Each structure stands twice: as structure tokens, then as C-alpha cells.
Amino acid sequence: MKKFLSVLIVLSLVFSLCVINASAEEFVTVKLNGVAMDFDVSAQVINGRTLVPLRGIFEAIGAKVEWDDPSQTVTAYRGDKTISLQIGSNSLFVNKDEKILDVPAQLINGRTLVPARAVAESLGAKVEWDEASQTVIITDEATPDFAELLKKKNEFTPESVEAKLNLSASVIEDAQMHSAT
Numbered sequence: 001m002k003k004f005l006s007v008l009i010v011l012s013l014v015f016s017l018c019v020i021n022a023s024a025e026e027f028v029t030v031k032l033n034g035v036a037m038d039f040d041v042s043a044q045v046i047n048g049r050t051l052v053p054l055r056g057i058f059e060a061i062g063a064k065v066e067w068d069d070p071s072q073t074v075t076a077y078r079g080d081k082t083i084s085l086q087i088g089s090n091s092l093f094v095n096k097d098e099k100i101l102d103v104p105a106q107l108i109n110g111r112t113l114v115p116a117r118a119v120a121e122s123l124g125a126k127v128e129w130d131e132a133s134q135t136v137i138i139t140d141e142a143t144p145d146f147a148e149l150l151k152k153k154n155e156f157t158p159e160s161v162e163a164k165l166n167l168s169a170s171v172i173e174d175a176q177m178h179s180a181t
Helices: 002-026 054-061 116-122 146-155 158-180
Strands: 029-032 044-046 049-053 064-068 073-078 081-086 091-094 097-100 106-108 111-115 126-130 135-139
Touching (some): 054 111, 081 116, 116 135
Antiparallel strands (some): 064 073, 081 091, 091 097, 106 111, 126 135
16 A cells, blocks of 8 residues: 555656646747737647647738638738648648758647748748747838837727727717808
């Protein structure tokens, strides 16, 4: 019985160390042109490579993304580049030129996760890894300035739209009153 409890305790300790190690690597931040990206499936480190949701990265960089369910293939288009890859495959094709991935594309929680560096660089972006902050830093000069887009997006809150509509309504009322006199 003591031997059984000892083995159980040792296994529990080993398991808890694995869980602690895994959770330390789970939280990865991805920044595109200095702006942190928010994905419905988090970026993950698998076999030493950071995998990110393909659609989130590609659409943020301005690519059009298509999914072919029967073949489990994703294809993205931006400018003169066409990128395609199949779930479970280590091959990434850029304009029919094959690039071998260290980690294959994977479906995780219904999303296609791919190595961040490979996919971002396939569209001409620069990719860096900040070990201290566990951050993937993607810089793409062809991508619109996110800070400006966010600023413009925030200009059109429901409150600001309502205020602009109220102002417009009062201007119309004033115009109608002046035309009636």
C-alpha cells in the first residue's frame, strides 16, 4: 500500500510539473504593426513553433481567405501571391513553390493554426520573436496602419452616431423653420 501511494504521489508531481510547464507556454501575444491581435483561438506553442489562426493573420494583413472543406485546404490571396496549405501537411505553397513547415497546419477548436513565421513571411511580412514577453511581432508595410483604423473605428461609436444624427435632425428642423418663414 505504501509503495502504491508513493508511486501515486510521484506521478502526481510529474503530472503537475508538466501542466505548469505547458501553461507557461500557452499564453502567446501576437502583434501586427505594433497592435496586439485578438483571436477566438489563442496562439499556441507546439513543438517549439508558435502557431496562430491563419484566417486572423491573413485577413489582418489584407489577404482574402478561402476554405475547401472536402480537401481540408486553405488558400489565401493577396496581390500577386497565392498561398495554400492542407491540414496535417508540412507543405506550404506560395505561387506553387513549396516550402516545408517544421510543424504542419492543424485544426484546433475549429480554426486552422499555422506557424506564424512561415505564413507571415510568405506574404512578405517581417517576423520577430520576443522571448521575454512571449510575443510574435509581425511587421508588414503593406498592411494599413492599425492605430489609424482603430481610431477611425472608435469615432463611430453608437453614441457618436446618435449625437451626429441628433445634430443633423436639428439642422434640418432649423432649415425647415427658416424656409417656412
